[in-house]
Amino acid sequence: MSERYTLHEDPCSGNCYKIKLTAALLSTPLETKQYDILAGETRTEDFLENVNLNGRIPVLQIDGGGQSRFLPESNAVCWYLAHGSRLIPQDRLGQADMLRWMFFEQYNHEPNLATLRFWMRFVGEANLSDRQRAQIETKRSAGNDALRVMDEHLAGRDFLSGDSVSLADIALFPYTHLAEEGGFALRSFRHLRAWITRIEALPGFAPMA
Amino acid sequence: MSERYTLHEDPCSGNCYKIKLTAALLSTPLETKQYDILAGETRTEDFLENVNLNGRIPVLQIDGGGQSRFLPESNAVCWYLAHGSRLIPQDRLGQADMLRWMFFEQYNHEPNLATLRFWMRFVGEANLSDRQRAQIETKRSAGNDALRVMDEHLAGRDFLSGDSVSLADIALFPYTHLAEEGGFALRSFRHLRAWITRIEALPGFAPMA
Known part of the structure; x- marks a missing residue:
């Protein structure tokens, strides 16, 4: 069955980049439709009703068999x-171990690294609310913990899960390689830096726009 | 291949309960080893080295073929x-849609509902740090958003993904049915309340200890 894919995305979002990187490494054609998160374009009535009730991008639109289906959540x-x-590894433990890193990404990594990048680079530190400002140190510390866990795990390993690149690496690459935009220092994480170089050297690798 | 499973857990944790509920519904034997999170028992050198570098439970110990392997992250x-x-649905879109709710759980649901329950019920509101106190309103609002998304999605549906119970429901059940311990009101979410009753009526259902 032939399907056509349209990614509803914001080009500034690392979560959207994950999907474009997956498609690039697999040579899968992917159209895109852009939204401006800051301008509230993912919170309109039309978007909430037809694309994602949760008001978030990315969402993959899958066209085929005469219907359109919409799948949210970058890692899904x-x-x-x-x-x-x-x-995606085919063996039971390999698959679960890969998913382990993808859940780690959504819980321990993204909320800290992506949010601080968004605040520092796009909102601007001077424009943060008191409530946001009060969370900076917690997110800084938790984000550094996540980077340390990855760095220690990558000592002696080329990829996060198994012996070759998997969705675990693709899920964690975007906001790790953008960490410095959120004020994180990658200097002291040498295994992480080598892993970033390794991902960037993959055949078919596409940089973030 | 026959494997033996030991869950490294804290019985107060909804993330650990997910796993026990999965095992109960599947009649899979599961041994348990208890840790007290509040007493720092998952941050000891031994735990970090041998069980989980990330210092968290649950972790599944898988014994078989003469070796022990350790798998962290509740949903994995x-x-x-x-x-x-x-x-777990076998079709491609069904599987991705189920994972969508499991990632939603880790990103939009657990950090709000589980954390407020932990703070309100186990730490005690009077003992919270200023940094924690400053996050209450953000987590309250985001947690209610997550409950609303689930409630609206469940209007006219019996289960979160597909036509029968899946890991999507199991991942989201624990902290939803405990929401009131964190100060959330389930009163206004009638589809959610019906879904909770539906899960509790499943053959093999095991309540939280």
């Missing part, structure tokens, strides 16, 4: 696109 | 235990 979209490919 | 453990079972 990567899973869908990579179905049956070398980016 | 549920995935491992439910491999090949009716709790």
Whole structure:
């Protein structure tokens, strides 16, 4: 069955980049439709009703068999696109171990690294609310913990899960390689820096726009 | 291959309960080893070195073939235990849609509902740090948003993903049915309340200890 994919995205978002990187590594054609998060374009009545009730991007629109279906959540979209490919291990423990890093990404990594990048680079520190400002130190410390866990895990390993690149690496690459935009220092994480270089050297790698 | 499973857990944790509920619904034998999070028992050198570098539970210990392997992250453990079972849809979109709710759980739900429950019920509001106190309103509002998204999605549906119970429901059940311990009101979410009753009526359902 032939399907057509349209990614509803904001090009500034690392969560959207994950999906474009998955598609690039698999040579899967992917159209895109851009939204401006800061301008509230993902909170309109039309978006909430037809694209994602949760008011968030990325969302993958899957057209085929005469219907359109909409799949939210960046890591679930990567899973869908990579179905049956070398980016998902086929063995039971390998698959669970890869998912382990993808859940780690959503819980320990993204809320700290992506949020601080968004605040520092796009909102501007001077424009933060008191409530946001009160969270900076907590997010700084938790984000550094997540980077340290990855760095220690990567000592003696080329990739986060298994012996070759998988969705675990793709999920964690975007906001790790953008960490310095959020004020994190990658200097002291040498295994992480080597891993970033390794990902960037993959055949088919596409840089963030 | 026969494997033996030991769950490293804290019985107060909803993340650990997810795994016990998965095992109960599948009649999979599961031994448990208890830790007290508040007493720092998951931050000891031994735990960090041998069980989980990230200092967190739950972790599933898988014994078989003469070796022990350790799998962290509650949702990855549920995935491992439910491999090949009716709790994971076999079709490509069904699987991705189920994972969508499991990522939603880790990003939009758990950090708000589980954290407020932990602070209100176990730490005590009077003992919170200023930094924690400053996050209450943000977490209250984001937690209510997550409950609303689930409630609206469940209007006219019996389960979160597909036509039967899946890991999507199991991942979201624990902290939803405990929401009131964190100060959330389930009163106005009638589809959610019906879904909770539906989960509790499943054959093999095990309540939280």
